Amino acid sequence: MTSQAKVVLLACGSYNPVTNMHLRMFEIARDALHRTGRYQVISGVMSPVGDGYSKKDLVPSKHRCEMLKAALKSSDWIKMDTWECTQSTWSTTAKVLRHQKQQLEFLNNSTHKPSPSKRRRRQHNSVSDIQENQVPQIDIEGDHVPNIKLLCGADLLESFAVPGLWEEEDIEYIVGTHGLVVITRYGSDPLKFIYESDILTKFQENIFIVTEWIYNDISSTKVRRALRRGESVKYVLQDSVIDYIREHHLYGVPDNKYINHMMPSPNQEGNTEAEEKDSNSGEISVVLRSSQDSYSSLHLPLHRMSTNLDKRSPAKGTVSGRVPCFTDIGMLVKRVKNVRVGFTPETCV
Ligand SMILES: Nc1ncnc2c1ncn2[C@@H]1O[C@H](COP(=O)(O)OP(=O)(O)OP(=O)(O)O)[C@@H](O)[C@H]1O
Numbered sequence: 001m002t003s004q005a006k007v008v009l010l011a012c013g014s015y016n017p018v019t020n021m022h023l024r025m026f027e028i029a030r031d032a033l034h035r036t037g038r039y040q041v042i043s044g045v046m047s048p049v050g051d052g053y054s055k056k057d058l059v060p061s062k063h064r065c066e067m068l069k070a071a072l073k074s075s076d077w078i079k080m081d082t083w084e085c086t087q088s089t090w091s092t093t094a095k096v097l098r099h100q101k102q103q104l105e106f107l108n109n110s111t112h113k114p115s116p117s118k119r120r121r122r123q124h125n126s127v128s129d130i131q132e133n134q135v136p137q138i139d140i141e142g143d144h145v146p147n148i149k150l151l152c153g154a155d156l157l158e159s160f161a162v163p164g165l166w167e168e169e170d171i172e173y174i175v176g177t178h179g180l181v182v183i184t185r186y187g188s189d190p191l192k193f194i195y196e197s198d199i200l201t202k203f204q205e206n207i208f209i210v211t212e213w214i215y216n217d218i219s220s221t222k223v224r225r226a227l228r229r230g231e232s233v234k235y236v237l238q239d240s241v242i243d244y245i246r247e248h249h250l251y252g253v254p255d256n257k258y259i260n261h262m263m264p265s266p267n268q269e270g271n272t273e274a275e276e277k278d279s280n281s282g283e284i285s286v287v288l289r290s291s292q293d294s295y296s297s298l299h300l301p302l303h304r305m306s307t308n309l310d311k312r313s314p315a316k317g318t319v320s321g322r323v324p325c326f327t328d329i330g331m332l333v334k335r336v337k338n339v340r341v342g343f344t345p346e347t348c349v
């Protein structure tokens with residue numbers, strides 16, 4: 001019986017925000033590699049791109065990392081590594097792979113897992129509370145350093161052909177030294193693409209194409225568009241990620257009439273204690289009721305509301321008489337400093 005090669009799957013991306021498909025890619029890839037009988041996937045690593053990557057609508061890495069951290073609670077084998085996004089400038093994917101390789105070699109050579117140096121700790125301070133994930137815990141058995149393969153969608157593979165985007169020597173290093181696991185994506189034809197590229201054809205045996213038969217063309221771009229329009233993204237993102245986006249008002253999530261489409265996740269329901277606490281801490285908790293028994297809450301810092309409140313109510317932060325008008329949201333119950341006012345759209349002018 002031949003021994004199985006140990007593999008770590010590394011996926012680099014914006015994760016702006018992380019979607020269920022980003023997570024599923026790992027599951028699909030692991031299944032496919034295991035099916036061959038030749039590989040054993042020992043870990044998955046997600047490396048969010050740094051803020052220096054000038055991509056439209058990229059929210060700060062602090063938020064993207066927090067969303068990834070929340071999403072990865074649902075996996076016991078995929079970890080985040082924040083090394084890339086804590087570098088002062090954008091790092092090429094080849095550089096990230098080199099770093100990961102060094103980490104694994106270091107792990108392999110030492111009996112103890114590396115603890116972050118003081119310098120690294122300082123670098124990670126900007127990304128609050130994610131230090132625990134900065135060095136993915138990978139259990140290495142035996143003498144061989146696992147092979148790191150770059151996991152990506154077919155669109156990333158096809159971006160190799162965009163003039164000036166990737167360095168040719170980087171492509172050689174990525175595909176020749178590490179190898180790719182490519183998940184098919186709608187509209188892509190990776191086999192044809194490899195055929196048309198000399199360099200990819202040269203390293204063809206290092207490219208593993210996985211057809212995703214449970215077709216799913218989720219993309220972060222589409223998610224951001226839906227969020228901007230106030231449309232539901234439930235079951236497309238992890239509930240914890242939706243909660244985070246809502247709490248931090250990311251991606252232009254509207255505060256007004258569409259917000260009731262973003263239903264709360266089960267872990268947010270019945271959180272009256274938190275609401276009471278917020279109402280005493282300079283924040284307004286607005287509870288939107290869109291049907292008989294389902295609620296969605298929206299936390300607004302007082303300074304964001306003060307203009308409305310100044311205009312419409314006698315005292316800032318208190319509600320009496322007329323209240324800010326939130327149109328088209330059905331029954332709305334509003335709590336400010338423990339004053340609770342219920343009203344319907346008809347009461348708005
Ligand atoms: N639906 C999908 N099918 C296959 N691969 C995907 C899918 N969505 C994302 N990927 C892959 O995930 C990796 C990370 O991508 P990225 O964070 O840029 O996601 P994205 O959804 O394509 O983002 P955006 O829409 O903002 O460009 C890339 O390799 C990309 O090809």
Ligand SMILES: O=C(O)c1ccc[n+]([C@@H]2O[C@H](COP(=O)([O-])O)[C@@H](O)[C@H]2O)c1
Binds near residue numbers: 053093094165
């Ligand atoms: O290394 C490169 O030259 C390179 C060129 C283009 C994109 N990438 C990486 O590809 C990943 C996905 O990029 P994007 O633009 O599809 O979100 C992200 O991690 C980028 O750093 C890397």
